[in-house]
Amino acid sequence: MTATDKSQQFLDEHEELAPGQGFRFACRPGVSCFGACCSALDLMLTPYDVLRLRRATGQSSREFVHEYADQTAMPGVGLPLLQLHMQDTSAKRCPFSQADRSCAVYENRPSACRTYPLGRATRPAAQDAEGVEEQIFIIREPHCKGFEHTTQWSPASWMDDQGLSAYNASNDRYMALAAALRALADAGHRPDQRHMAMAGLALYQPDDFQRFIMTARVLEHVDMDDARRTAIMRDEEACLDFGFDWLELSLLGKTDHIRPRG
Secondary structure, eight states, X not given: OOHHHHHHHHHHHSEEOOTTOOEEOOOXXXXXXXXXXXXXXXXXXXXXXXXXXXXXXXXXXXXXXXXXXXXXXXXXXXXXXXXXXXXXXXXXXXXXXXXTSOBTTGGGOOHHHHHTTXXXXXXEOOTTSOSEEEEEEEXXXXXXXXXXXXXXXXXXXXXXXXXXXXXXXXXXXXXXXXXXXXXXXXXXXXOOHHHHHXXXXXXXXXXXXXXXXXXXXXXXXXXXXXHHHHHHHHOHHHHHHHHHHHHIIIIISOOSSOEEOO
């Protein structure tokens, strides 16, 4: 089954929430199933997930990827994908799940954990609109007792409560890049392995990417103000944001965010 088939299967198997439709849910210590969803996971890590998790562990990006991630490639596109490496036990629990079922990296937990019990599917907006179009789904799993509680949420209030704004913004750029690369691949144009290796550097290794930017003097070749140049070299979020710009320019030949210095 391809990634596209899996995505469609997910959409087919879960209830879509209509605009304005709410739901009741609670996930906290005291809910009888608390922590049960931290086992037997196939949890993909977005670039922003990795940035936040690596910061929580205090490791370099290379150390984090080596210890906590399994690398694959997006089918049909080749874009690097990272999946969280589960503990080597029969339960295959999340490596950050503690004995009391609390989360060792809760403030920096991945977007999939924050979004649950919702699922968020996005696609590029129509040509005359900006951003993405999103669909929100409710995921009701047999083990989950959170739906028995009375706390009322809308999708927007849940995502705000879970601190998803920065995650969604970065993830939307990642998915837009993937969609554009898939369209190129369908037309017979697929980036080579060297380009995909550079994509892995820009997306998942901001500390190493900053060193590459400095050594290769990348910022000398693009138009931007001094404040952004400084931010890129000091702030990993700004560096990741530039990484998307740089990949769009390198792989797609255009971007709305930076211009080559002419």
